[in-house]
Amino acid sequence: MVLLCPVQSWTPIGTTMQITKITTHVLKTPLGKERFYSSQAAFPERTSLLVRLETDTGLVGWGEGGQYGPPEPVAACIHAVLGSQVLGSDPRKPAVLWERLYSMIRDFGQKGPYLEAISAIDIACWDLLGQATWLPVHTLLGGAFRESVTAYATGCYYRGEHAFGVSEEALQTLADEARSYVEDGFRILKIKLGLLSIEADVRRIEVIREAIGPNVTLLADANHAYNVSNALRVGRELERLDVRWFEEPIVPEDLEGYRHLRQKLAIPIAGGECEYTRYGFRNLFAQGCVDIAQPDLCCAGGFSEFLKIQALALAHHTPVIPHVWGSGIALATALHALAATPWQPYTYLPVALQNEPVVEYDRNPNPLRDDILEQPFKLVEGKVAVPSGPGLGVTVIGPKLDKFTVTRQESKSS
Numbered sequence: 001m002v003l004l005c006p007v008q009s010w011t012p013i014g015t016t017m018q019i020t021k022i023t024t025h026v027l028k029t030p031l032g033k034e035r036f037y038s039s040q041a042a043f044p045e046r047t048s049l050l051v052r053l054e055t056d057t058g059l060v061g062w063g064e065g066g067q068y069g070p071p072e073p074v075a076a077c078i079h080a081v082l083g084s085q086v087l088g089s090d091p092r093k094p095a096v097l098w099e100r101l102y103s104m105i106r107d108f109g110q111k112g113p114y115l116e117a118i119s120a121i122d123i124a125c126w127d128l129l130g131q132a133t134w135l136p137v138h139t140l141l142g143g144a145f146r147e148s149v150t151a152y153a154t155g156c157y158y159r160g161e162h163a164f165g166v167s168e169e170a171l172q173t174l175a176d177e178a179r180s181y182v183e184d185g186f187r188i189l190k191i192k193l194g195l196l197s198i199e200a201d202v203r204r205i206e207v208i209r210e211a212i213g214p215n216v217t218l219l220a221d222a223n224h225a226y227n228v229s230n231a232l233r234v235g236r237e238l239e240r241l242d243v244r245w246f247e248e249p250i251v252p253e254d255l256e257g258y259r260h261l262r263q264k265l266a267i268p269i270a271g272g273e274c275e276y277t278r279y280g281f282r283n284l285f286a287q288g289c290v291d292i293a294q295p296d297l298c299c300a301g302g303f304s305e306f307l308k309i310q311a312l313a314l315a316h317h318t319p320v321i322p323h324v325w326g327s328g329i330a331l332a333t334a335l336h337a338l339a340a341t342p343w344q345p346y347t348y349l350p351v352a353l354q355n356e357p358v359v360e361y362d363r364n365p366n367p368l369r370d371d372i373l374e375q376p377f378k379l380v381e382g383k384v385a386v387p388s389g390p391g392l393g394v395t396v397i398g399p400k401l402d403k404f405t406v407t408r409q410e411s412k413s414s
């Protein structure tokens with residue numbers, strides 16, 4: 001018999017396996033003149049937190065968390081609190097480890113950095129489980145419904161000298177940017193709103209719609225810029241401009257407001273990137289808050305929790321389209337989850353966005369996504385391929401990662 005896989009990368013299931021070292025990488029890279037703004041904040045740099053789990057078999061798994069806010073608190077949660085339970089655990093039992101870690105922090109950390117830390121560890125465990133069994137994560141999640149995913153461009157942020165106004169020059173630049181995504185092969189474009197006055201933002205969308213024509217699908221994301229009454233006003237304008245979803249119109253805590261908007265507006269309401277775990281999403285679904293749920297696997301609880309959130313979503317007939325930000329590890333994670341996501345609902349010929357999930361493909365400069373993997377992601381005919389190798393199916397380039405690492409911290413088995 002010929003063993004086709006390298007011996008050092010293969011561990012038969014059933015033998016023991018233990019996590020022996022946790023390394024966190026706080027990543028930062030300044031954007032210089034390419035800084036951009038959402039309704040909430042300036043983005044002068046890209047940041048994230050990668051977790052590397054090493055095992056006694058020599059296999060190494062990667063996970064990501066901490067890509068929303070400062071990554072340092074997430075690293076602290078890992079090394080100061082969770083690490084003692086992670087070290088010595090078998091990474092091939094990610095759901096078991098998840099429950100143990102969540103029970104440690106339930107009393108004080110049900111959302112935020114602790115969940116980002118658990119997410120990163122969980123993703124790395126699934127990466128290891130896949131490598132140990134020589135299977136891609138999407139197979140372990142139940143199997144792939146698709147080998148590639150239609151990508152939507154996230155772009156048309158508020159940029160540079162034109163960030164805060166709608167001069168003729170600013171609008172021309174915006175139109176050029178929108179057209180460039182169509183030229184790159186995208187058929188779906190998500191744009192930002194909420195930083196400027198409603199009138200100015202509507203003008204921006206009118207210009208974008210005119211630039212891309214009626215056959216490219218538009219989505220809009222307010223990053224919770226509005227109260228309910230203003231969101232109603234904006235929502236009606238978006239309906240007029242044939243925008244197909246209104247993302248995070250209001251703050252994530254206002255579940256009653258979400259339900260109200262959903263009842264009053266025809267445009268689908270998307271949300272959930274700031275929500276965590278099965279418990280948070282249970283509330284969104286049970287109260288009828290969203291038409292599209294957007295868990296971010298690097299925040300909401302990793303693959304283990306995604307399976308629970310997805311089951312809740314399916315039971316509430318709500319499509320799941322994960323939010324994606326961060327590095328190439330985050331994109332690989334989302335692609336495995338999307339591969340294993342059923343059609344909502346089933347049809348013989350699924351249509352992207354209608355009942356076939358799509359992947360968020362941020363078009364802002366992001367070296368953390370584009371430069372650290374041996375297998376960089378590419379857009380081919382508007383789609384991104386799902387990695388097919390064992391585990392996450394991606395390989396981190398050490399020297400490239402070191403270039404972006406500002407703090408590296410280790411915890412080891414004693």
Ligand code: CA
Nearest residue numbers: 221247248273
């Ligand atoms: Ca968003």
